[in-house]
Amino acid sequence: MAHISVKKYSQVSVSNINEMTPYEQINLIFSNIIGRLAATKGFIERKELSKKGENISSCILLFGALQDALNFDHGGDISGNLLSLYDFCQRRLTEANINNDIDAVDDVIRIVKEIKEGWDSIPADERTPKADQ
Numbered sequence: 001m002a003h004i005s006v007k008k009y010s011q012v013s014v015s016n017i018n019e020m021t022p023y024e025q026i027n028l029i030f031s032n033i034i035g036r037l038a039a040t041k042g043f044i045e046r047k048e049l050s051k052k053g054e055n056i057s058s059c060i061l062l063f064g065a066l067q068d069a070l071n072f073d074h075g076g077d078i079s080g081n082l083l084s085l086y087d088f089c090q091r092r093l094t095e096a097n098i099n100n101d102i103d104a105v106d107d108v109i110r111i112v113k114e115i116k117e118g119w120d121s122i123p124a125d126e127r128t129p130k131a132d133q
Contacts, residue, residue, distance in 0.1 A: 039051075
């Protein structure tokens with residue numbers, strides 16, 4: 001299942017990404033992180049350490065993209081809380097990489113899934129930014 005998420009992400013072209021709404025772009029990042037981390041667990045189990053490191057590095061960069069996308073003017077406390085969670089996830093992934101720690105990867109997967117559930121619950125009519133924002 002997770003392999004499918006990574007495969008779908010890799011098929012998205014740059015022009016398609018530019019045509020996506022910000023909501024869809026963030027949703028794609030969440031899906032990519034979840035898929036990559038599921039694959040990372042397998043890499044750790046099979047001792048494919050270079051692939052594990054590449055995936056974790058990619059996820060850390062994706063968390064950076066999520067941090068950059070935060071809107072502190074309109075997001076208030078939620079943006080601040082997400083910034084802290086994304087930072088925690090980056091640190092936890094660094095620990096997972098150093099220690100080959102599947103539990104640390106699972107921690108991050110749980111956090112991202114919970115954030116994604118909240119993201120998915122945004123009503124459809126509020127997913128497109130208004131012209132004044």
